[in-house]
Amino acid sequence: MSSNGTRPRIAVFKFASCDGCQLSLLDAEDELLAVAEAVEIAYFPEASRRMAKGPYDIALVEGSITTHHDAEAIQRIRRQAKTLVTIGACATAGGIQALRNWHDTAEWVRLVYAKPDFISTLKTSTPIAEHVPVDLELRGCPINKHQLIELISATLAGRKPNIPTYSLCLECKRRGNTCIMVAGGVPCLGPATQAGCGAICPSMNRGCYGCFGPMENSNAHSLASQFRVLGCARDEVERAFRSYNGWAWPFRRVFEEVPRS
Template sequence: MSTQPKLAVWKFASCDGCQLSLLDCEDEILAVSDAVQIANFAEATRHVEPGPYDLSLVEGSITTPHDAERIREVRAQSRHLITIGACATAGGIQALRNYRDVSEMASVVYASPQYIDTLATSTPVSDHVKVDFELRGCPINKHQLLEVILAFLHRRKPVVSSESVCVECKLRGNICVMTAHGTPCLGPVTHAGCGAICPAYNRGCYGCFGPKETPNTAALAAQWKTLGASSGEILRAFRSFNGYADAFREESLKHE
């Protein structure tokens, strides 16, 4: 029997993009599979080892009564549980339902809505069970995912900073799109991790990694107005992939 830590990857309501980040670790995936036993990862292999698992990576949000039960089962058989991506950490883009009447939307979309058994909300995993670490991003950054797995293997704190995207812009040598171009950007309130991709291509940050530590969303929204953004634009900017994360949700509500 293997003495390697057992890794499981679980999917809830999500697009699978974050799990793909693990498969996308092409150069490192063999080393990962040497370091851990991939015991349950449906996207990679149909072979499933029974639990318990040393490390569970959970993708996706909780949107059905069945999933609300299933996440408790996952937690029960996982020594460590790490959520990956905006869905699992903040409810994802599907949390837009939290601002609407789900049964009304279901009646518009589905011919037979009575077959739809869904919760009124899409919520992060941490609303349901204890989470040991949340890795942000839509999608997550594969280097950060490797870092989190490594930190877990070596029993150390992951080097994942919750500072602003601005710091990443400056480290990368990007010109600030907000001050030099007048482009509204969510970077000053957004959690680092992507490497400041959008500003590197002269676009404002879309907030894919959700709120940074102590985000001052009100001050940023006021500056967006100065730059000519409408309330509707501000609302939609804050209410996207991480629109149900506390700071972004609260700011978006002010612009309804």
């Protein structure tokens, strides 16, 4: 991208989300100046008033699609982006707000808002990839800033970014951690979850929350069965899988008998 001497143009877009993922870019304090020198930050409303028009070399898209307006906007963004990268659990799986997908959204709107008439929303919260083709996903709630920097560095160098899709366990074991599931009987989503966070929670003796979503060939069903063996009630198991990435099919299918549409 930088082979012709021009800096790649980067844009950051936001849909239904908490902003935590795009903040990861601003949070990359040590690298931020180098990033700003190496790329042109063309559109990033959270960081700059400058809002340059497309096309963009990389569009980083945060958040899930929850309104008619979102659903149209993402189409325009896709047309403007050479490479579209979704960042974070909302964009890659629908996020925690996808819990609405199992319930009656209209009823929730009536319960939550004083004037429900002002609310115009879709019945579901869905990941970006259900609307437009996505070139790469950075997982996590929030994403790991090192993975974001790696994406930018790799793009500049013209190489494939090192974004593993295997299990968190490999990362955890390379750190030399004790497996808290085997040694402590703690339900841990690590064996079904994609690596990339650096095994933060198991390193602090907490089970993985699965915020990086399902790994490749995720066998969530077998892991869920083992949670039952460890003494979890069925609803506890369901809550474990139905969180940030609950709508991602490999997690969702554990509790849904219907075949994938």
